[in-house]
Amino acid sequence: MQRLLGCMLIIISLVLAAPADAAAQDKATAAAKPAAVEKTRQKPAAAKSKTAADNENGAAPAAASEAAPAANAPADSLGADDTQAEATDTTDVAADLEGIDDEEPLSFHQVLKTKFIEGSAGFMSLVALALVLGLAFCVERIIFLTLSEIDAKRMMADIDGALSNGDLQAAQKMCEQERGPVASICRKALARIAEPIDNIERGISSYGSVEAANMEKGCSWIKLFIAIAPSLGFLGTVIGMVMAFEQIQDAGDISPTIVASGMKVALITTIFGIIAALVLQVFYNYIVSKIDHITADMEESAIKLLDSIGKYKNQKG
Numbered sequence: 001m002q003r004l005l006g007c008m009l010i011i012i013s014l015v016l017a018a019p020a021d022a023a024a025q026d027k028a029t030a031a032a033k034p035a036a037v038e039k040t041r042q043k044p045a046a047a048k049s050k051t052a053a054d055n056e057n058g059a060a061p062a063a064a065s066e067a068a069p070a071a072n073a074p075a076d077s078l079g080a081d082d083t084q085a086e087a088t089d090t091t092d093v094a095a096d097l098e099g100i101d102d103e104e105p106l107s108f109h110q111v112l113k114t115k116f117i118e119g120s121a122g123f124m125s126l127v128a129l130a131l132v133l134g135l136a137f138c139v140e141r142i143i144f145l146t147l148s149e150i151d152a153k154r155m156m157a158d159i160d161g162a163l164s165n166g167d168l169q170a171a172q173k174m175c176e177q178e179r180g181p182v183a184s185i186c187r188k189a190l191a192r193i194a195e196p197i198d199n200i201e202r203g204i205s206s207y208g209s210v211e212a213a214n215m216e217k218g219c220s221w222i223k224l225f226i227a228i229a230p231s232l233g234f235l236g237t238v239i240g241m242v243m244a245f246e247q248i249q250d251a252g253d254i255s256p257t258i259v260a261s262g263m264k265v266a267l268i269t270t271i272f273g274i275i276a277a278l279v280l281q282v283f284y285n286y287i288v289s290k291i292d293h294i295t296a297d298m299e300e301s302a303i304k305l306l307d308s309i310g311k312y313k314n315q316k317g
Contacts (some may be wrong), residue, residue: 123239124272127232131276134225137218138283145215145290148180152297156304159186163312168193181211181294182301189305197310204302211298215291219284226280233273240266 155178162171168190175187188207192200244259244266 123232123236123269127229127236127269127272127276130225130229130232131279134222134229134276134280135283137222137225138280138287141218141222141287142283142290145287145294148215148294149290150178150180150182152182152301155183155186156301156308160304160308160311163308164315166312166315168312181208181215182297184211185298185302186305189302189309193309193312197306197313200309201306204306208298208302212291212295215294219287219291222280222284222287226277226284229276229280230273233270233276236269236273237266240264240269 155174158174159171162168162174172187172190175183175190185204185207189200189204192203195203240263244263247259248254
């Protein structure tokens with residue numbers, strides 16, 4: 001139970017961490033936009049002041065322009081450069097405004113949150129709860145089974161070598177140092193080594209069933225949530241259709257805009273329920289594969305252990 005609660009807290013913390021990151025990103029974007037706006041405001045002002053200064057510098061008496069036509073040539077080129085610079089500034093301002101007006105694409109979490117709310121947050125919370133609880137059981141089983149896996153072939157080779165040398169205590173110590181159901185079965189069998197081989201075999205079979213049940217603990221809950229998630233989605237579909245027909249009845253019309261909201265709720269709840277079931281199904285199949293692998297190791301190790309015990313008994317004879 002403690003492992004299950006810990007897995008639930010980890011999953012919830014990961015889910016809550018995503019909104020914080022999205023909020024921080026939105027704040028950074030909002031803080032950057034005023035600076036860009038201020039920059040676009042400063043550029044036209046600077047362009048106007050520069051143009052005014054150029055006009056003042058370019059204004060000269062008509063007599064001086066007639067007396068020195070050669071001196072006016074650089075001034076004309078300067079005026080053309082100023083006009084080009086002003087056009088460039090105007091282009092930069094337009095580009096900055098266009099960058100501000102463009103909306104950034106929504107992140108996956110923002111889209112997910114929006115669809116979650118559109119699918120009726122109160123009802124969708126049931127689907128999310130089923131997913132979180134199912135994932136908590138899955139993570140707990142995966143951790144338990146991963147810790148239960150050992151190198152069974154190496155351990156059985158060491159036990160067989162110790163029993164061949166007549167060192168029963170060394171074989172028992174090897175079983176105590178290892179974890180998992182394979183080591184537990186070997187430890188129980190070696191504790192009854194003085195009994196007949198048939199009693200030892202029955203004991204191994206009985207204790208193997210107990211260990212198999214321990215490995216499958218919690219899997220029934222995972223299967224329950226796999227069945228509940230799509231059922232809640234289909235229930236949301238029915239509720240959405242009822243909402244659509246109620247809107248048609250109230251409006252007395254069958255226009256698409258009237259029934260769109262109800263149909264949207266129906267489809268979104270169905271999608272989320274199926275996604276939750278698919279995610280849990282993948283984890284459940286992975287857990288079953290690990291259980292099958294450990295069970296195969298248990299059966300193979302039990303056969304090898306009985307052979308080693310038979311050889312040990314013959315030596316002690």
